[in-house]
Amino acid sequence: MLTYSFANRGNVPLYDYLYQCIKSDILHGNLKAEEKLPSKRSLAQHLKVSVITVENAYAQLIVEGYIYAIQKRGYYVSALEESIPPTFKKKAMPAKLTEPQPQRQWFFDLKSNSISAAHFPFSIWSKLMREVLSEQDTKLLKATPYNGVDKLREEIAEYLYHFRGMSVSADQIIVGAGTEYLYNLLIQLLGRDHIYAVENPGYQKIAKIYKSNDVSCRYIDMDEYGLSAAKLSDSNASVVHLSPSHHYPTGIVMPIGRRQELLSWANTQKNRYIIEDDYDSEFRFAGRPIQTLQSIDENHRVIYINTFSKSIAPSIRISYMVLPPGLVPVYREKLGFYSCTVPSFEQYALAKFIAGGYFEKHINRMKKFYRTQRDHVIKAIEESRFHDIVEIREEDAGLHFLLKVDTDRSDREIVQAAAGADIKISCLSEYLHTPDERFDHTILINYSGIDSSKLPEAMERLSKILLPDSEC
Secondary structure (H helix, E strand, O other), rough: OOOOOOOOOOOOOOOHHHHHHHHHHHHOOOOOOOOOOHHHHHHHHHHOHHHHHHHHHHHHHOOOEEEEOOOOOEEEOOOOOOOOOOOHHHHHHHHHHHOOOOOOOOOOOOOOOOOOOOOHHHHHHHHHHHHHHHHOOOHHHOOOOOOOOOHHHHHHHHHHHHHHHOOOHHHHEEEOEEEEEHHHHHHHHHHHOOOEEEEEEEOOHHHHHHOOOOOOOEEEEEOOEEEOOOHHHHHOEEEEEEOOOOOOOOOOOOOHHHHHHHHHHHHHHOOEEEEEEOOOOOOOOOOOOOOOOHOOOOOOOOEEEEOOOOOOOOOOOOOOEEEEEEHHHHHHHOOOOOOOOOHHHHHHHHHHHHOOOHHHHHHHHHHHHHHHHHHHHHHHHHHHOOOHHHEEEEOOOEEEEEEEEEOOOOHHHHHHHHHHOEEEEEHHHOOOOOHHHHHHHHEEEEOOOOOOHHHHHHHHHHHHHOOOOHHH
8 A cells, every 4th residue: 555654745735745756656666557556545544635635646647647547447557668766765755755845935025926815705715615514415425527516617607607708508617626737638638739839928837737748839929919820820839828818927918909810810720729818817907807719709719717716715726617619528528537626515615605796796805905905016116216217017907017127137137136135026038938138127026915014125125126336
């Protein structure tokens, strides 16, 4: 029986740590090819963790190809091209894993796109959880449908209709534990023979996930309107991943003309798809919500993805995707054997949270709070000693904006100098695949989780970094 200690896992989630332990055993040859693994229930009992913890760990190992499942027979280790020679005894293995280093506590953090934990509706959430326990009772112990609890998918469909202008059925919705997990499912659904395109600059984890799944990936340059449709056409890609409503990290909102160009690109050839990542669409502070690509897609080429991690909390690992009608039966046939990776208990609680109007109220409350946060930061910048050499951009949507700096210092020098002043920042150039001077000297200001009381001191420290010595 597999035995691991969880004493030194730090802040790593249980399922992720278990996944790392089993993966390490496979790579080091402690678990051999075709060796049968314990059942989810027996391993959970042995390790004294929940079945869902083991299920999530196994699911990730299956997605990455380290193990495979045979229906009604169990889980088996996959054959790898090569393994890492074992250099230690198995019993010592958990202690040999690289342990997470304690995170540095910065004086001021403008890089981490965190949320305000103090505003989480604990009392309402706990009330809904008690109601779920009372109402669902033993139903919570039954297997969850592969695509998620019916009630949650119905509530998501209703929410999308009223707040995002999307007319979709609950059958088109697939619920999963985080967008990264859904990306992996999409690769299996669409196939590894496609060339996948991503935005440049862009959210780097997306490209890493595609590359880890051994698919060809192309970086498509951005212009002032978003991802370039012309360069996409020249790339030979057949699937493109983008965030048109609020691009990260540039903050660009893609105009309708460019959206139509991309839809036209998707319609010109069979099996072309657009993956629309709508990750923080709820937080727009000026004008009406931006219409989704999916809502204007008449030929069913857009796959819509969103998450509750930004709108509620990162620990609410519930994300979802909306498939075009034609892909629903394909998904059911190819991937319907996967178990849903989100516990039914949490799904029912979230369904109640949406149905009771609590989600809408929470979003409105958080929009007000984040708008205030943003305004405090902008005011502090405008009143700072470096205000004459900076320009604020893309501040009307999402939970970050850009600060363009007129300086001769390199981005690396600015980031390092800020770190020396105990301020954590990142620059737009860090999100580029290839250098592009258009994006130089631009700092990302992620303001959602900052302590506003530290703003005056933070601005003073930044002044000493951004201004020449003669002006300090």
